[in-house]
Each structure stands twice: as structure tokens, then as C-alpha cells.
Amino acid sequence: MQLIPCPWCGPREEAEFHYGGQAHVAYPEDPSALSDEEWAQYVFFRENPSGPFAERWSHSAGCRRWFNAVRDTRTHDLLAVYRVGEPMPEVTA
Amino acid sequence: MTVSPLAAWTDRLAALAPALDVTEVPFRSQLTVRVSDPDAIAAMGDALGVRFPAVPCTFSAGTGEFGAVEVLWLGPDEFLVTASPDLQVTIEEVLRGALQDVRGSVVDTSAQRTTVVLQGPRARDVLAHGCSVDLHPASAPRGTCVQTLLARTGIVLQVNDDGYTILVRSSFAEYFAAWLADAATEYLAVP
Amino acid sequence: MTHRTPTGGSIDRNTLLRFTFNGTEYTGHPGDTLASALLANGVHSIGTSVKLGRPRGVVAAGSEDPTSLVQVEAPFSEPMLLATTVELYDGLVARGLSGQGRLSAEPDPARYDAKHEHCDVLVVGAGPAGLVAALTAARAGARVVLVDEQNQAGGALLGVDEYLDDRPSAEWVADVVAELKSTPGVLVLERTTAFGMYQDGFVLALQKRTDHLGFAAPAAVARHRVWRIRTRQTVLATGAHERPVVFADNDRPGIMLASSARTFLHRYGVLPGSRAVVFTTNDSAYCAAIDLAESGVDIALIVDARAEAPARLSTECAARGIEVRAGQFVTGTEGSSRVEAVLVGDQRIACDTLLVSGGWNPVVSLFSQARGALRYDSELGAFVPGEELPTVRVAGSATGELDLTACTRQGRDAGAGAARAAGFTPGGQVPLPASDSRCTARSGLVLWRVPGSDDTSFVDLQRDSTVADVLRATGAGLRSLEHIKRYTTIGTAHDQGKTSGMIAAGIVAEALGVELGEQRPTTFRPPYTSVSFAALAGRDRGELHDPVRVTSIHPWHVEHGALFENVGQWKRPWYYPQPGEDLHTAVLRECRATRESVGLMDGSTLGKIDVQGQDAGKFLDMLYTNLMSTLKVGKIRYGVMCGVDGMVIDDGTVIRVGEERYLVTTTTGNAAKILDWMEEWLQTEWPHLDVHCTSVTEHWATIPLVGPRSRDVLAAVAPDLDVSNEAFEFMTWHDTTVAGVPARVCRISFSGELAYEINVTGWHGLTVWKALMEAGKPYGITPYGTETMHVLRAEKGYPIIGQETDATVTPQDLGMSWAVSKKKPDFIGKRSFARAENNRSDRKQLVGLLPVDPAVLLPEGSQIVETDRLPEPPVRMLGHVTSSYPSAALGRTFALALVRSGHDRIGETLYVPVEDALVPVTVTESVLYDKEGARRDG
Numbered sequence A: 001m002q003l004i005p006c007p008w009c010g011p012r013e014e015a016e017f018h019y020g021g022q023a024h025v026a027y028p029e030d031p032s033a034l035s036d037e038e039w040a041q042y043v044f045f046r047e048n049p050s051g052p053f054a055e056r057w058s059h060s061a062g063c064r065r066w067f068n069a070v071r072d073t074r075t076h077d078l079l080a081v082y083r084v085g086e087p088m089p090e091v092t093a
Numbered sequence B: 001m002t003v004s005p006l007a008a009w010t011d012r013l014a015a016l017a018p019a020l021d022v023t024e025v026p027f028r029s030q031l032t033v034r035v036s037d038p039d040a041i042a043a044m045g046d047a048l049g050v051r052f053p054a055v056p057c058t059f060s061a062g063t064g065e066f067g068a069v070e071v072l073w074l075g076p077d078e079f080l081v082t083a084s085p086d087l088q089v090t091i092e093e094v095l096r097g098a099l100q101d102v103r104g105s106v107v108d109t110s111a112q113r114t115t116v117v118l119q120g121p122r123a124r125d126v127l128a129h130g131c132s133v134d135l136h137p138a139s140a141p142r143g144t145c146v147q148t149l150l151a152r153t154g155i156v157l158q159v160n161d162d163g164y165t166i167l168v169r170s171s172f173a174e175y176f177a178a179w180l181a182d183a184a185t186e187y188l189a190v191p
Numbered sequence C: 001m002t003h004r005t006p007t008g009g010s011i012d013r014n015t016l017l018r019f020t021f022n023g024t025e026y027t028g029h030p031g032d033t034l035a036s037a038l039l040a041n042g043v044h045s046i047g048t049s050v051k052l053g054r055p056r057g058v059v060a061a062g063s064e065d066p067t068s069l070v071q072v073e074a075p076f077s078e079p080m081l082l083a084t085t086v087e088l089y090d091g092l093v094a095r096g097l098s099g100q101g102r103l104s105a106e107p108d109p110a111r112y113d114a115k116h117e118h119c120d121v122l123v124v125g126a127g128p129a130g131l132v133a134a135l136t137a138a139r140a141g142a143r144v145v146l147v148d149e150q151n152q153a154g155g156a157l158l159g160v161d162e163y164l165d166d167r168p169s170a171e172w173v174a175d176v177v178a179e180l181k182s183t184p185g186v187l188v189l190e191r192t193t194a195f196g197m198y199q200d201g202f203v204l205a206l207q208k209r210t211d212h213l214g215f216a217a218p219a220a221v222a223r224h225r226v227w228r229i230r231t232r233q234t235v236l237a238t239g240a241h242e243r244p245v246v247f248a249d250n251d252r253p254g255i256m257l258a259s260s261a262r263t264f265l266h267r268y269g270v271l272p273g274s275r276a277v278v279f280t281t282n283d284s285a286y287c288a289a290i291d292l293a294e295s296g297v298d299i300a301l302i303v304d305a306r307a308e309a310p311a312r313l314s315t316e317c318a319a320r321g322i323e324v325r326a327g328q329f330v331t332g333t334e335g336s337s338r339v340e341a342v343l344v345g346d347q348r349i350a351c352d353t354l355l356v357s358g359g360w361n362p363v364v365s366l367f368s369q370a371r372g373a374l375r376y377d378s379e380l381g382a383f384v385p386g387e388e389l390p391t392v393r394v395a396g397s398a399t400g401e402l403d404l405t406a407c408t409r410q411g412r413d414a415g416a417g418a419a420r421a422a423g424f425t426p427g428g429q430v431p432l433p434a435s436d437s438r439c440t441a442r443s444g445l446v447l448w449r450v451p452g453s454d455d456t457s458f459v460d461l462q463r464d465s466t467v468a469d470v471l472r473a474t475g476a477g478l479r480s481l482e483h484i485k486r487y488t489t490i491g492t493a494h495d496q497g498k499t500s501g502m503i504a505a506g507i508v509a510e511a512l513g514v515e516l517g518e519q520r521p522t523t524f525r526p527p528y529t530s531v532s533f534a535a536l537a538g539r540d541r542g543e544l545h546d547p548v549r550v551t552s553i554h555p556w557h558v559e560h561g562a563l564f565e566n567v568g569q570w571k572r573p574w575y576y577p578q579p580g581e582d583l584h585t586a587v588l589r590e591c592r593a594t595r596e597s598v599g600l601m602d603g604s605t606l607g608k609i610d611v612q613g614q615d616a617g618k619f620l621d622m623l624y625t626n627l628m629s630t631l632k633v634g635k636i637r638y639g640v641m642c643g644v645d646g647m648v649i650d651d652g653t654v655i656r657v658g659e660e661r662y663l664v665t666t667t668t669g670n671a672a673k674i675l676d677w678m679e680e681w682l683q684t685e686w687p688h689l690d691v692h693c694t695s696v697t698e699h700w701a702t703i704p705l706v707g708p709r710s711r712d713v714l715a716a717v718a719p720d721l722d723v724s725n726e727a728f729e730f731m732t733w734h735d736t737t738v739a740g741v742p743a744r745v746c747r748i749s750f751s752g753e754l755a756y757e758i759n760v761t762g763w764h765g766l767t768v769w770k771a772l773m774e775a776g777k778p779y780g781i782t783p784y785g786t787e788t789m790h791v792l793r794a795e796k797g798y799p800i801i802g803q804e805t806d807a808t809v810t811p812q813d814l815g816m817s818w819a820v821s822k823k824k825p826d827f828i829g830k831r832s833f834a835r836a837e838n839n840r841s842d843r844k845q846l847v848g849l850l851p852v853d854p855a856v857l858l859p860e861g862s863q864i865v866e867t868d869r870l871p872e873p874p875v876r877m878l879g880h881v882t883s884s885y886p887s888a889a890l891g892r893t894f895a896l897a898l899v900r901s902g903h904d905r906i907g908e909t910l911y912v913p914v915e916d917a918l919v920p921v922t923v924t925e926s927v928l929y930d931k932e933g934a935r936r937d938g
């Protein structure tokens, strides 16, 4: 059982968290201005890197806060966690 | 006229003594407060006679106009105010008054969760069967308040001087009680 | 005839235990394993092999044994246990297996549980290195957990008669354990196997707590416990396993690892035979030979594969009349149910025991699980830990070090290092005990196999996999050990290749002509030893398998004979059968009573979310497809929520409580999901919005009161409320008092009837329910369950999210364009409605189906086709039946369905394959009952 360090509550077991997919995919300013292709990019397409990946987690069984984490997809190691609105920290995988 | 979620469990829980003293404290006044403005937080604390907890995963206690009141940290802008029964309407008004036009919310959630006090020599052992948070006094001193999982239900867990206070969602209360009774089984023979 | 020594061993010779094996009664002593007790009775043949049916015995003394599989029959039948790890108890009944056991058909009456434990330093293994490590960390003040597989500490010391500090090693062990157990913050767990090591210092260990008590095991005590240990630092002192050498017919009972024979002698006082040949590649087997000789075993010969035998040990052997031959090999054996002779070159040597030592494999499973890299040690002929990990240290023979003093020094260093890394400062050094050991194993020859008959040279005895199988794999072009493992199944049995894996790797390397160091070893995976599913399930079984959520009114439902339906984790009343009723008749009665007079149901499971803040209306406008900000205080609106892809995710009513406050209801199953959804948008996209969401699902008990007489019942219990149609309109709410309790009454309808929804706190739910039942008596008020609720709403064409929808259905598909705002510039999902895919005319759309024969009930999930005869496959499917019921109100059966271009097919006849027939159905609009809504508005 992996530990995920909630930026508020500290390390807790993974079972307390919900996964929220790739981070930093902002809701488009004006969806109606987008082409079908651009809108589909937002709705359906996500990165799938081998290595560090910024993604969102929610401490759903704890403080219910959403936050961001950089996870190495090869090892599952969490390289960094940071609060919503904070910039993604530099990480070394 | 009122029935608490664990009303039917009183005897079964009492039977866990002396290894475990489990008591439901029903009908507590509970208000979920969302606020982040420091002045509003201070005003609310003044109104209740208790300073709101500033540190995540803690709770504070105080006594004022509404008697003994506790404020539990639930999130960076979320608190649970708990007090004796029948005060929820008044406290809601007072908190709203303290909040004024500042961004935030106050919701009466008194019946959302029920309160269970857990004491006795085996209390920590029993919780360790289902709770992954380290409750060793060095890691979870008095005043600790965590939202976490106990077995397969969410709980809010307060660490007191003499045991624990657990808040559990009303619909999960019977599962919680059944789990507690089962986990306590082997301590009954050897308290 | 007994094979017990007159004295010695840590068994209680004054107590006799009776047990039965393969139908024969024997005796043993407390402290015995089933294996040692059988060997003491001269029973060497335990079972037969899985594929070839060859007799198999006991190869090793511990959990690395590949062969001694038994089924324990009493007190409870359990398959696939190793006789070497089953502690003997009075009344034990077991039988040998032919590779496979049989699960009991009876429910296991034992209790199982789990417990979380946190520590600074976890030490795995209570051998000399582990004990010193634990003591060092404990004296430094760390919270220490020491786990060990055996029923007593000591590790390898249990199998020798050596002295530490000039006294029996058991005394030194006892002193260390006593100090550990008396140190606060130290937990010593016996009979506990660390079987899995995961990220972040998480280690799972299985403790067998009552197995050794047999019939006397207290029922209240959990039989097995899974310890969920979270540690900052770990010291792995997991020891080493002796490995055999492979040669022809190396599988006969009586062929045993040399150190295991020594363990049987010293720990259990058991002699493995009367005349033994020893075949070794290293020094350690000499000690076994000498000890056994001194206990009366005739050592016929020591065959040392090395060119030269060790001088000092050879002299010791000569003094005891033991012949040593260097540079020779065992090439085969003879015998039937037990080895009778050993072939050495041309010579046949009669014996009943063959002791083998091919060197030592460090136990690196947990280290490897912790993602530690392994390195091939060519001198040892084994993989050893190849790197240091920040939180895992290895000490003792698990590193490949086999000298006892060096092992304890490693233990001390590891214990101190771990304590330091966890933030503690070790004080004075723990003194290392001085050893009198004569046999170090380091000076070995790496030998995997002796050439001979490949077909009977067994590599994995449990899988009956031979050298021939390995060569077949390499001959077929396989090069990776992972592939060869799967091709040959070597290392996939209960023992996970503890004694066979290294040898298989060696034989593969030889066959491929590569260096072993170039080969990547197979990955070690949990569990290290077998763990029962019951232990993994722990307390999560039976009524605790999953939480059962109940409402405040639940006791009444139980009392009144309701049958329940699981909706997520909730138990909801399904229907309330009266004597003689089945589902069908009960639901027809409940429906009729509700449509003709009044019914009520427990709707407390509906999700309820309080939404507050200046921007609450704005926020809900983004979440719902229709406008919520225009809703007036006191009013209620139905709404649909979509994902960004435009597909319906939930629906429900929205109540405007105040200028800046709404109460949102969700479907029962989606309550938590929708709250998370709201928080996700608020926290990650629109943190500037002044909105806060709070779950109040269980704060409120919710009781829909439904039917033409609902107004009369409400009037009786709510004296302060003007219930007239004018004062209390459809889709409005009022706060009032119901049955003396503060209540919020909403006039909404999910049935098409005049209906109210009464909300009181959960504490009052039961009281108010009873009051409504009482007040409704004059009208024959009828409680109804989810089945009736489903029928009533289906007659009105109201979809159920998750039944009519499946994440591919838009509001337009449901015929709910009316609930999709044209005015709002944006809301979640809006942009997707303009996608070409969502505008195809052949989308599946919600319609009603009326079977031409009004008595035919279509099975839910049935496919729908166009023609009255099935063409050759592939048959074009038009859609499927989502809901289907007999209807009291319609006097016939009906169904809802998702059908391609359904809205354009109203009036068409389609066909539904039901078993062998094609049932004709007429497509209709989804609303089948009271299309004008007169009843609801009355």
C-alpha cells in the first residue's frame, strides 16, 4: 500500500485517495470558439509518458482537497506533491 | 421521538467492557463550517469561546456561552463545530452572524454523523485492526483529529486524554459498530 | 522403531502427542513439526509427485522444502501445507498429497484478522544477525518490530549444537529475546513470516497464531493475522537456504539437504536414517556428517565434488572413521519408496539416506521485492543483494556471508545504521558473541548438476521439472529466465523455487554458454510463502465483507418483512410481500395502491448536497444543462448533469433554499461521486467562485408520500401547512412541522402522481414514518419499495441514471432537449452537443416498447432487431431493453429501450429475440401513463 503525501494531512495510504488524471489540463476559456478537433483534444486526449507525469489526486477520504502530484509512471514513485495553483516543482526522476 | 443511529447497539457495545468502553453520544449539535478568512475565523472562535484549530489534523476545545464546544479541522477551510444537543440552531445563527458577508458557509450536519466515544485498555489495539494511521502517542498526541478509513468506512477520529472520539456517518454506524464488536472479540477473553 | 536420539532437541519428551498420517496413528512431542514427527517414526515417503507419481519425501527442514505437501484434515481441512512447517498437535490428522490438495467445501469457522503496526526499524529474521540488529536498534530507543517465521528465535542456530560465548547458543538467544521483549516499544512476533515488501516501508507479514494449538485453539482468537507493518527502516536478516545438486534420480525419499538433516538432529532429536552418504561441494556438510556420526548414524562416505577435501575437516572425519573422497560425484541413486543405494562412479553404496549440499542461496526475495538490484556472486554461485537501498539493509547470511561472527557484526552495523537513519543515536555497541563453529561454507565449488539421465534429473521436484525440460526450453530458443520459468514451470509451485530457482538459472547459463552474471534473475514476487485467501480477507467477510448502509427507517422495514435490494452499499426495501405474495403480485398491489390511493417509500438514500455562496447559482448553471440561477427561492427544478463529453452522469432536483443557498439531490449511487465532481470543478477550475458544497445525505431522512390521497395524509400530520393546490404548488417547498417535528416538504413527483417529499432529520425519520403510516390508515396507505418505484417512474418514461443510461447517452437521446438550456453561453457538456457524433440521426434514443402480446414480459437487456426473421450473422442490433415491467395501471407489460433512431420509429414494429422466438413489439413514446400530467398537478 503506497503512501501518498497529502499537502495538508501528510502521508496517508493510497486507499484514501481518488485519482483525477492528468494535471494542468485547463477547461477552455470559451469552448464554443474551439473546433471539433480542438475540443476533442481537451475532452479525450491525455499524455501517457514513461517517466514523470503531473497528475491530480483528491484526498477523498481525508480533507477532500484536490492537489497535484508528479509520479514516475515507471516506478509509481511520487516525486513531488503541490497544491492547486502552485507551479509544478522541478523533479529528477 | 428521536432515535440515534446506534440506539439498537447500546447493549452489544456495553458488552465489550472492560477491554473496550464504547458509548454512543447521540444527538450532538454539529455544524460544518467553510471559511478561510482569518478575521471571520477569529470572530467565530470568540462567539463560541474556542479558538479554531490552526494546524491541520488537530482539534481544539473550549467552553463559552454554549458550554463545552469542540472545533475539528476537516480541511484547509473546513471545520466541524460540535457541542451539546439542541444547540445547532442557535450556533448556526451565531456562526452566520460572525461570518457576515465573508465568503464561507455554515451547514447544520448534526444528524449526518453520530458520535462514539471509545476508551479502555484495548481501544488503540482495536482501532489498529482497521485504521492505518499511527495512533502511538508520539505520532498522534492528544488533540489529533484525522479523517481516515476504519476498515471500510470513513471516520473522523479525535484523540483525547483518555481515549478517542469517533464520528461516523449515520448510515455506516451499524457497520462500524459490528466491525468494532468483531475486532474486540479476542480482547474480551483477555482484557 | 524410533529414530529419536535419547536426548537433545527442543522438544518436550515428557508429553506425547497422537496424530494420524495416511490413516496410521503415530506419536510425537510438543516442539515437533509434522515432518520431524514422521521422520522420528521412520516415515520418509510423504506423497507422490504431481505429474509422474514418484514417491517424494522431506528434502528440507523448513519453508523452503519443495516436497512434503500434506492436506491437514482435522480440526479443519486445509490443503497444500508443508509437513515441515506444520507444528504438531494432539489429534492432528493429515495425509500426503500428490501435488494437489482439495479445498474444503465447508465454511471455515476460524477467525482471521489484520492489524496495522508502525515502527522505526523492522527486523525480518530472528537469527543471530537479526537478533543483534534488533537489540542494537532497540537499545537506541527506536520502535522495533522483529518478525520471525519460526516458533522460537535463533534462526540457523536452532539447527546446530554450537556454543556462543562458551555456552549453548540457545542461552544467548534467550537472553537477547528476553531483553527485547522487556524493552518498551519493541514487538517480537513469532510464527510470523514477512511475505511481501512494498513501497514506502510497507511490509505484510502473516502470523500463524493458533495453528499449533490444534483442537485447543481458542475460537475467539484470530487464527491467522496479516500484520500491515509500516516501517521507516528495514533490516533483512532472512538467512540463506542450502541448495542441492541435481543428479539422476535425485528425488527419492531419504535424499535430504545436509543442513536440514542437521536441523532435524539438533532441533528435534531425530535421526534421518541409519546409514548415510554425504555429497557436498563445500565445508558445511562435514559438520552435518560429523554431528550425525556422533549421534550414531553410520556415515558410509563423504563425496566431495571439489578436487581437494578440506584438510582439517578430513582429519576430523578420519578420526571418526568416515571416509572422504574428493573430486568425485554422486551420479545416481536406487530405491523404491526410499533411497537404498547411491552410485558414485562405478560403485554402488548401500544406504538409506543421502545428504546433499550444493552451497547456499541467500534469501533475497524481500530485498528484490523492495526493488533492490541483485548481483551474481560467482564464488557463492548465487544472487546476492547488489546495492544499498536508502531504507533497506541486509545483514547476515542473506548477504552471502556465512561466517557467524561476520554475520552478527553485519547485524550490529545494520541495526545501528537503521536506527540512525530513523533519527536515533545508538549508544554503546552490543557485544558480539564468540562462536565455536567449525564449518564455514564459503570455500565451495559451484556445481549445478552432475551429468546423467536428464529425464530423471529433477530441478524442481514439486513441478516434476527436469534437466531435460530446461534443455528443451533452451533448445526451443528461449533465453530469458522469465520465459524459461514459464515454459518449464520451474519455480512456480508453493515454494516459489527456493531450492530450484538458482540451479535452473545455472543450468540455463551452462546450456546457453553464457555467464550467469549476464542473466537477469527472475523477479521475486509476493508472497514469499503461501498465504490463504482467508487470511488476506481477514475480517472483511460475511456481514463485514462490505459496509451495509442503512437508513434511519431501516428497523421498520425489517420489522415489516421487507425484502431488500442492494443499491451500492445501501440496503433498500425492494418490496414488502404480504403472505402468499411473490415479487410480481406484491409490486402490482403496491403500484395499484399508490396510483389509486396513497403509498410511501423510504427515499433517504438520495444524495443531498448543500450548496452555498454568492456564486452558487452561477456554479449550478455550469454543472446542470438547464438554468438554476433563475430559480426562485421556494421553488424546485429538475436538472440533468453531463460530463464534458456531453453524456448524462446524474439527475435530480434542485431546491432553492435562499438567495445564496441551494439543496441539490443526486441519485443514490452517485452521491459521493457528484460531491467529488463539484469539488473538483470548484477547487481546480473555478477557485475564484464563492461556493461551498457540504454533504447532508444522512442529515436528512426523506419520505416520498405518493398518490391521490397523499394530500389528505399530509394535511393530517402537518396542521400548520396549507396543502391546497393553490398554496402549495407543484415544484415548490415549504418548511413546516410534520408529526410535531421540524420538516421541509417538497412537492415533487417521480411517479406522475400527486406527491410530496417529506424531509426531517435522520433522528426523526422513524417517528415521522410511523406517524405517516398511522395517518394514512384510513386510505390504506401502502409502503412500497424500489421495484414499485421503478415501475411507477417507467410508466411515466422517467429514466434511471445507470439503467437507461450507460455513459453513452445524451439528454437529447433521452428526449430531454427541454432540459437543455439554449440561453446559457456555456455549461459542462454543451460544446460536445455540437459534435457531429452527437448529432447523428441513428443515435440510440429512449423509447417505449409495447409487446404486441400484452402478456409477454421482455427480459431486461434483450437485443432489438429490425426483422421478424433473423438474417445470417452478423445481425444488426438496433439497441436493447433497459427496463421492463408488468403494469397495473396499463393492464399490460411494457418496456423502455434505447433504439437506433428511436424517436423516428414511433409506431414501427420491431422484434426482440427472447429465447428461440422473435417477439414483435410496437415502438411508442417513452411516456405511457398520464401524458398530460393531470394527476401530478391535481
Ligand SMILES: [Zn+2]
Pocket (backbone or CB within 6 Å): A006, A007, A008, A009, A010, A059, A062, A063, A064, A065
Ligand atoms: Zn488531506
